[in-house]
Amino acid sequence: MTLKTCSRADGHVRAFPLARTLPLLGALTLLPLTSQAADQATGEDAAGQTASYETTEQAPRSEYLSDWYNQNVTIIGSKNIRFGPQQVDDIYLEYEFFGRKGPWDLYGYIDLPKFFGTGNGADSGIFDNGSPLFAELEPRLSLNKASDMDLSLGPIKEWYLAVDYIFDWGHNSNNRQSTLYAGIGTDIDTHTPVGLSFNFYKRYQGDNYGAANEDQWDGYRAQAKYFLPLATFGNGAKLDYVGFTNYDFGSDLGDRDASRTNESVVATNVLLYSFTHLRFMAVARYFHNGGQWNDDAELNFGDGPFHVRSTGWGYYLGVGWQF
Structure with missing residues (x-):
């Protein structure tokens, strides 16, 4: 439910180190969103699976789990997602991966929108001439590890x-998005159980559903990600909080189109309840001018005028299997 940070017109959730959205029903891979949500005290649930694990190079987490590469498949249900001019509800399937290997910190997901054929009137997907695939990739290369130097500075x-x-991957250029953010990232030492990272990007906008800022550098993104382990239970489960906030600014899209804005904010809050394989999540996401759509702008796509509702809350529920 990363998962996962995105500006797609119909909406996506993603994850910590992350979707298409629909009726508050199901699931969200969206966040194992954090590779930091891994190693805690070992416990067992009624099925005998460990909830968390102590790992070494000689002893991976389990016979079926890599010691560094995390994957999951999740059914995601979402409601009131505000990345586009109309709110979207969706139930979709997501594959997500994340992990840390050497200097590489990896996160990504692939969504199959409206995979279960259920959504509201603004929703379309893989089987009804909508987008067959939505993906986000977030690799980071550690300069500390690559240079073998201590580059720490203060916190x-x-x-x-x-x-x-x-x-x-929309079915034509007016239904397609291709956005590249490139910049610098950091991990922050909070001296508390809170995990914190910050990324600052410049944005190159390729396809953007036919918007006026296509094929040019247009704006910036400041991104904060945070993680807090909350509890470990006697049944072997653990409860974690994962959050991230994206602030997009410095665009000139709003100067060209009164229905759009030059800035937007999306703040995502996730409660993740997980065993070794089985996981459940609940997500509340706040949008301010989601997708750079001007809240309360009046539009008409041929079915009569309506007002954009790009500011407010959206929600996700998820159930998934990690392996």
Whole structure:
């Protein structure tokens, strides 16, 4: 429910180190969103699976889990998602991965929108001439590890070259998005159980559903990600909080189109309840001018005028299997 940070017109959730959206029903891979939500005390649930694990190079987490590469498949249900001019409800399927290997910090997901054929009137997807695929990739390269040097500075313990690429494979150019964010990333030492990272990107906008800022550098993104372990239970489950906020600014899209804005904010809050494989999540996401749509602007797509509702809350529920 990363998962996962995105500006797609019909809406996506993603994850910490992350979707298409629909009726508050199901699921969201969206966040194992954080590779930091891994190693805690070991417990067992009624099925005998460990909820978390102590890992070494010689002893991976389990026979079926890599010691660094995390994957999951999740059914996601979403409601009131505000990345486009009309709110979207969706139930979709997501594959998500994340992990840390050497200097590489990896996160990404692939969504199959409206995979279960359920959504509101503004929703379309893989089987009804909508987008067959929506993906986001967020690799970061550690400059500390790559240079084998201690580059820490004050509370900044690690520096990265950071990229965030978002792709919506719409059925034509007016239904397609291709956005590249490139910049610098950091991990922050909070001296508390809170995990914190910050990325700052410049944005190159390729396809953007026919918007006026296509094929040019247009604006910036400041991104904060945060993680807090909340509890470990006797049944072997653990409860974590994962959050991230994206602030897009410095665009000139709103100067060219009164229905759009030059800035937007999306703040995502996730409660993740997980065992070794089975996981459940609940997500509340706040949008301010989601997708750079001007809240309360009046539009007409041929079915009569309506007002954009791009500011407010959207929600996701998810159930998934990690392996």
